[in-house]
Amino acid sequence: MTRRQRASAFRAAQYALLLVIILVFAFTANWTQLRHSFFNLEAAAKQFPDVITVALKNTIVYTVLGFSLGLALGLVLALMRLSSVGPYRWFARAYIEFFRGLPALLIFIAVGTGIPLAFPGTSLNRNVAIMVSLGIISAAYMAETIRAGIQAVPRGQIEAARSLGMSPGRAMITIVIPQAFRIVLPPLANELIMLTKDTSLAFLLATTPDQQELAQFARQALNTTQSLTPILVGGLCYLVITIPLSLVQQRLERRFGAGVKPGGGV
Amino acid sequence: MSDNTVIEVSELHKAFGDLQVLRGVDLRVERGEVVCIIGPSGSGKSTLLRCVNMLEQPNAGRVSVDGVDLTDPDVDIDAARRRIGMVFQSFNLFGHLNVLDNLTVAQRKVLKRDKENAETVARANLTKVGLSEKEKSFPNQLSGGQQQRVAIARALSMDPDVMLFDEPTSALDPELVGDVLGVMRQLADEGMTMLVVTHEMQFARDVADKVLFMDGGVIVEQGDPEQVIGAPQHERTKSFLARVLDPTHHGPSDPAL
Numbered sequence: 146m147t148r149r150q151r152a153s154a155f156r157a158a159q160y161a162l163l164l165v166i167i168l169v170f171a172f173t174a175n176w177t178q179l180r181h182s183f184f185n186l187e188a189a190a191k192q193f194p195d196v197i198t199v200a201l202k203n204t205i206v207y208t209v210l211g212f213s214l215g216l217a218l219g220l221v222l223a224l225m226r227l228s229s230v231g232p233y234r235w236f237a238r239a240y241i242e243f244f245r246g247l248p249a250l251l252i253f254i255a256v257g258t259g260i261p262l263a264f265p266g267t268s269l270n271r272n273v274a275i276m277v278s279l280g281i282i283s284a285a286y287m288a289e290t291i292r293a294g295i296q297a298v299p300r301g302q303i304e305a306a307r308s309l310g311m312s313p314g315r316a317m318i319t320i321v322i323p324q325a326f327r328i329v330l331p332p333l334a335n336e337l338i339m340l341t342k343d344t345s346l347a348f349l350l351a352t353t354p355d356q357q358e359l360a361q362f363a364r365q366a367l368n369t370t371q372s373l374t375p376i377l378v379g380g381l382c383y384l385v386i387t388i389p390l391s392l393v394q395q396r397l398e399r400r401f402g403a404g405v406k407p408g409g410g411v
Numbered sequence: 412m413s414d415n416t417v418i419e420v421s422e423l424h425k426a427f428g429d430l431q432v433l434r435g436v437d438l439r440v441e442r443g444e445v446v447c448i449i450g451p452s453g454s455g456k457s458t459l460l461r462c463v464n465m466l467e468q469p470n471a472g473r474v475s476v477d478g479v480d481l482t483d484p485d486v487d488i489d490a491a492r493r494r495i496g497m498v499f500q501s502f503n504l505f506g507h508l509n510v511l512d513n514l515t516v517a518q519r520k521v522l523k524r525d526k527e528n529a530e531t532v533a534r535a536n537l538t539k540v541g542l543s544e545k546e547k548s549f550p551n552q553l554s555g556g557q558q559q560r561v562a563i564a565r566a567l568s569m570d571p572d573v574m575l576f577d578e579p580t581s582a583l584d585p586e587l588v589g590d591v592l593g594v595m596r597q598l599a600d601e602g603m604t605m606l607v608v609t610h611e612m613q614f615a616r617d618v619a620d621k622v623l624f625m626d627g628g629v630i631v632e633q634g635d636p637e638q639v640i641g642a643p644q645h646e647r648t649k650s651f652l653a654r655v656l657d658p659t660h661h662g663p664s665d666p667a668l
Binding site: 299301302304305306307308309310311312315319320323324327401 | 464466489490492493495496497499501503504505506507516517520521522562565566569
């Protein structure tokens with residue numbers, strides 16, 4: 146066989162393997178059962194409109210709340226990590242190691258039960274509790290991402306800013322952080338998508354029906370419909386959030402791509 | 412120090428770890444003067460320039476600009492730097508801002524000029540460097556020569572008393588060097604006080620009022636350009652110039668080539 150014939154034979158073998166795998170699944174799976182469980186149109190119809198007006202809405206609200214707090218706190222922690230003041234650096238380091246290492250589930254429980262215990266008399270608003278839980282976890286991840294972004298901005302940018310008479314703080318805010326955010330956009334979008342899914346833990350805190358988010362809503366619907374379809378509907382609703390996020394991320398990356406390479410030249 | 416002295420450096424020492432980069436440098440630049448610093452790489456010329464606006468902290472010695480001692484720990488260094496323009500080898504334009512914003516950002520945030528005023532100044536300087544049609548471009552859409560001219564316009568927009576140039580043409584393709592040198596020559600003709608680290612001997616010869624040759628962290632020789640470049644006295648100056656001006660014939664001193 147010539148080189149070219151070998152290459153095409155290998156290619157054909159790959160397609161054949163794929164076909165075999167598909168056929169095995171197609172013939173062994175119980176399609177009727179699957180269709181009945183997951184694609185029950187009647188059960189799907191029953192999900193609407195609440196799955197959108199309540200569950201999807203709440204998931205989005207919790208995501209936005211958690212991400213806002215996480216981003217703000219993450220930026221502060223990133224700056225503390227880079228501070229010249231030792232205790233700030235140590236605190237940020239300890240915070241990041243601590244909250245990055247714990248499962249989100251524990252944090253939700255700790256916030257939900259711990260804060261009312263620690264500060265007796267405070268009746269923690271559910272939204273605030275969810276925001277705090279998601280915020281303190283995502284801040285730990287985002288702090289490291291943002292710190293890396295800040296450090297990736299070339300030193301020459303700071304020197305140019307300082308040579309124009311900007312103070313260190315002014316240079317950081319006006320020149321470094323905007324460029325750092327363009328650099329960390331892809332990993333931050335990743336954080337946002339992970340955070341969207343972490344809102345499913347809100348069931349540990351939110352109990353009233355109008356505070357349910359997608360995952361809890363879908364689980365509850367399992368009982369009422371006796372079908373797995375709500376899982377599919379809920380899952381699709383997550384994709385309704387995350388896929389547009391990916392698209393926005395791609396667009397932003399392309400748009401900022403023009404400005405990403407700071408300084409140009411060398 | 413006379414009223415006309417803009418930069419005065421005395422007994423300047425700078426070390427990076429164990430490496431002594433500057434070993435006692437004295438320098439004086441008068442108002443309207445163009446001083447070029449030449450010398451081999453590693454001679455400390457860029458470090459000297461960066462000490463003039465305190466981008467590097469000297470270990471000993473004094474730097475004063477417009478009569479203000481910049482080595483005084485209590486000095487308002489940001490205020491001093493507003494009057495000292497700096498142009499870098501690698502341009503260092505702000506990548507997230509378009510050309511016009513690169514020129515206005517410091518005017519607005521540091522000098523507190525209003526938008527209209529800052530843009531007027533910026534446009535005047537862009538016209539001066541011949542790039543008035545590029546104000547909406549981003550740095551990475553420009554050639555190196557254009558970026559460097561924008562960087563010069565950015566520094567000029569702060570209305571500095573003195574301009575520092577750190578090898579402004581070393582990162583450029585050869586055919587783009589001329590545009591940048593042309594702008595610098597024009598600035599010199601307008602009477603700008605300039606301290607220039609450069610390898611462009613022809614520029615130094617034509618434009619400089621004074622040329623300093625540095626080697627090993629000290630100024631080896633200085634004087635007017637015809638003297639330093641045309642008729643150098645010191646052996647080190649002679650061999651440096653021989654290598655720079657005639658790079659393919661530097662004889663047996665460098666057998667590796």
